[in-house]
Amino acid sequence: MPSSNYLPHGVVPAVLMPFDPEMRIDEAAYRQHVRDCAETEGVTALTINGHAAEVHALSFDEQQRALDLTMDVVGQRTPIICGIYSESTRHAQQLARMAAAGGAACLLAFPPNVLMFHGADRPQLFIDYYKALADATDLPIILFQFPKWTNLQLSLDTLIEVCERVPRIVAIKDLCSDPALHETQVRRLHALSRPIRVMTTHSSWLLGSLPLGxxxxxxxxxxxxxxxxxxxxxxxxxxxxxxxxxIGDRIYAAVQAFYERPYIDWQARMKEALVALGRLENPAVRPPLQSTGDPARLQHWLDQAGLTPETVYATVS
Incomplete structure (x- = not known):
C-alpha cells in the first residue's frame, strides 16, 4: 500500500463541495475551488471529504471522485488530507484504502457518530476503531477531537491512550471548544515520548488558540x-x-459571517460568501442543509472583513 511521512503543519483549508442545480457534484466548480485554495500563498495542504465538503451527504463513489479531481488539480504539489467519515469500522477501512490508493498523504479520522450514545463510557471502542483504521493503510492519521456537547469527545486519559497505542496517529484536529482543555491537550500531547501535533480548528478564536503552541x-x-x-x-x-x-480583527468579522447562530448554516454561508465574492456560481447545499437567504447580513460581515473579489485568496499585505 502507498505510504507517507507527511506531518501536518501550517494552514490547511478544508475545502467545500460545490453542487449544480440538480445537486450533482459540479466538477468544474470544484476544480476551481481546489485551485483557489491550493494556490493561496502559504497554504501547506488541503483537507477534502470533511465537514466542509458535506461529507455526510457524499456517497463512497462521490468521495472517490472528489479525491480523483483533487489530485488531478494539485498533483504532487500539495499534500491531501482525506477525511474518513463513517458509521462503520469496516466501511471506514474501505475509505482509508481508497484514500491511500488515490494518492492522499494523510487521513483525518472522524469518530463514528454512533459513539455519541455515551461511547466515552467504553473507551476501548474508540481505541479499537482507530487501531482498525491504522491497520488498513500505512498513511498517518489525524484524530478529530470533538466538543464535549457532541458526546464524541475523548477524555484526556483516553486521548493519550489512543495516541500512545496507535503509532500512525501523528496529530489531532482539536475542536474541544474549551480553552483550558485545549491548552492542556497541547501540553500533554507535546510531552509524550512520541510527541503528537495539535492542529487547531477553533476558527472562532484563533487569536486565543495559536499562541498555545x-x-x-x-x-x-x-x-x-x-x-x-x-x-x-x-x-x-x-x-x-x-x-x-x-489580522485577527478581519478574521473576527469573517467568522461572524460564517458561524453566528444558527451554527448549522455555516457550509451554506461559506458558499454564499464565495458567490458574493465571484468565486462560485451556485451556493446549493444538499438537504437536510438549506441555503440561508440573508445576503444583507452576509455582505455586512464581508465588508467588515475587507473581503472583496479582489482580496479573496490574495496575499495579505
Missing amino acids: VEGIISGAGSVIPNLQVALFDAFQSNDLARARQ
Missing part, C-alpha cells in the same frame, strides 16, 4: 479566508502581536 490550522473557514489564516499564523510565528491583532 499548535502546529497549524485545519478549518472549513480556510476554504474562504486561507490568506487571512496564513497571515495570522505567520504573525504569531514571528511574534508580531500587533499584526496578529490587526
